[in-house]
Amino acid sequence: MPETKPVLMQGNEACAVGAISAGVRFYAGYPITPSTEVAEQMAARLPDIGGVFIQMEDEIASMAAVIGASIGGMRTLTATSGPGFSLKQENLGYAIMAEIPCVVVNVQRMGPSTGVPTAPAQGDVMQARWGTHGDHPIIVFSPASVYETYYLTIAAVNLSQKLRQPVILLLDEVIGHMREKVEIPEAGKLIVEKSSDKVPSDWKPYDEKGLTPLVPFGFGHYYHVTGLFHDQYGFPTGDPPQVERALDRLHNKLEKYRDEIVLTNYIGHKEPRVAIVTYGCVVRSARAVVKKAYWQNRLPVGLLSLQTIWPFPDREIEALAKQVDVILVPEMNRGQLVGEVERYARGEAKVIPVNRYDGEMISPDQISEALGRWLS
Amino acid sequence: MENRQEILLTGAGGQGLILASIVLAEAAVNDNKNVVQTQSYGPEARGGASMAGVIIDIDTIEYPKVTRPNVLLCMNQASFNKYLPRVEPSCTIIVDSSFVSGSYSEEYKVQAFPITRTAKEKIGREVVANMLALGVINAATGLINKHIFRESVFRMAPKGSGELNQQAFDMGYQLYEEGQGQGIGISAQTPQ
The missing domain is CATH 3.40.50.970 (Thiamin diphosphate (ThDP)-binding fold, Pyr/PP domains)
Structure with missing residues (x-):
């Protein structure tokens, strides 16, 4: 190197x-x-x-x-x-x-x-x-x-x-x-x-x-x-x-x-109940959430970040969906990749969009709030 | 001191705040810290208000935007009025009294210094007010090793103006130390 x-x-x-x-x-x-x-x-x-x-x-x-x-x-x-x-x-x-x-x-x-x-x-x-x-x-x-x-x-x-x-x-x-x-x-x-x-x-x-x-x-x-x-x-x-x-x-x-x-990266709990799937700058907000929820509070959550979005990481989503109850898909649009996640989750997990489209970056708080709702 | 330090530099377009934020971030890198720098690119960045944020941490920085500033610099009245209500009382607030006056809630710790006036009168160049402001901030907070910061100011300055900018940075330290002695603040300087 x-x-x-x-x-x-x-x-x-x-x-x-x-x-x-x-x-x-x-x-x-x-x-x-x-x-x-x-x-x-x-x-x-x-x-x-x-x-x-x-x-x-x-x-x-x-x-x-x-x-x-x-x-x-x-x-x-x-x-x-x-x-x-x-x-x-x-x-x-x-x-x-x-x-x-x-x-x-x-x-x-x-x-x-x-x-x-x-x-x-x-x-x-x-x-x-x-x-x-x-x-x-x-x-x-x-x-x-x-x-x-x-x-x-x-x-x-x-x-x-x-x-x-x-x-x-x-x-x-x-x-x-x-x-x-x-x-x-x-x-x-x-x-x-x-x-x-x-x-x-x-x-x-x-x-x-x-x-x-x-x-x-x-x-x-x-x-x-x-x-x-x-x-x-x-x-x-x-x-x-x-x-x-x-x-x-x-x-x-x-x-x-x-x-x-196809490049992806998973961080968080070994047996997550709720997972976040996201890409681009939203990964930053999601990582802040998982750091707090998993590393500090040991909650069963994880984050699958997608470096490659096309071809879609279908096998990775399939495997994840079998592990978790809920997949959150935060995106800075009205919901685009969430459709693909849903398709490959094949009904094994509930897929929930978390969207923001006012020209501001999605905040950790917004993801946290959604996460809290599905963890309790 | 918390590990994560969020610094918000605000003022008018043309006051060199974005450059100041880059110099601050560069100094943080040279001081072996993790750092993220962002700035407002909105239409307001063209002539109107200007805002730049820097986050310094020992740990990796995830969310890159400033949400709870530990340090706020206000270089004009509009930014002071806009950002003061958005920070917590524990935030270190530094204002340029050359442009900012008026009353504010007593719960805030506001420290005012004639930053631009000093740059103009003592150094003869108004444009180095941004580096002078960095001197004041670092004197007040000790965010970055002073020696490393001075080096970074020199290296990031346009060719041939390194010493001038360092002089401004040093002047910031001086201004802070003098100001402390006089208990300088907005209310002490300007009629309410």
Whole structure:
């Protein structure tokens, strides 16, 4: 492990630092609150290390530039917030279909539309899953601290490369803007997962036999890139068996690497009666509650925090639901991920939403109150 | 002293309170403490009121927002009026008497110092009032090791102004020590 040093760092800055450590050398974006500091940091850091920073005319073009740079062999990232995330959806779908790696950061703010630009919310959970059309797979990470932002950005970049799959980093205004003490390796050291796959001589861009590494344009292989369903050489096809195989291929690669993708963390009682399931900044409030309820008062409660929200941690919820009577799902929206929790709880536990959507962070008191009601 | 210390810095946009909160947080990191810094990004942060919060703890900090401040700094009248009723009487309240006057409930322990006026008259630069305020706060509370804090003030200052900012920080200490002798307070200074 490289040496670490404690520093004060902002969430958005940790995202930029993590990206650079993971080998990202291309950023194209259009600044928008509360994600602007990611662009600011990338603009300050990339030119010095031979990277490219481009401020594009809008978010649609930013996403297109990122995809282009990725096919050219660069590790890429773009950051935005709500309204900009909506604009990126079409090209995001293209990247999924054409299997082009890239990382899209969405620092969530209060919506819909321009909403409250500086207020935190978690309203884009379903948009991150289904924002682009078609029956596509997606990977979405949701960090709860500045440090998690750092390491999940690194994980996002590496997974994206390995699986040739766009990854979304779903931050929120609280985590993006807050500064806290973190201990991370000094900038400049690469934390890049090397692809062990050699490019075979009979390399095909979308090999029927399974995942092949992306060979960048200009590196000796000719292939076709399209948003249309395509055969293993990348040329368009409408042949039903090939179409079905191609869609399975997109989903299967995520299923194969599920254990590397789905990250969760449980703290609390060994045999909890009431559990909290949450993600993003709400984990902070929930941890404060569990610290008091379990560590101080030894109450049978626990917290399952989800670093990965898509693909949804179905098995983890299934297992948890068998242990507990009640699952509380606090979210800063009118209830989005709670539906998934309910689906995988399969009636084994009562699933209760705890919501706040006034543009303020959910407080430990609000969660505590709900917890108290179900414990007694 | 409780482990968890919550500090709320309030005033007008442009008084350098957000920078002050970052310097305070940086000093806490250098003093080997856990720290979280947040700030108000609302429309009020553009020209109107400004607010920044810092939480310092030995333990890990979960909920990042300031809810029960142990220290409140008010750099203008509006913030004094707004935040005073929200703190508990045990809170250490420091106000800049250059801008704040008027009466308040006797249960609060308010300590007033001419922070901005001193920065202007003794140092010749109004902009260092924020570092002077940090000096006053640390003198009053001993939150951070003084030496480490001074170093952090130097390092975080814009290039070439490190010494000027340290001078302001030291002036804060001086102001606090003198003020203690005179029993300085708002009611002692301004007609009610």
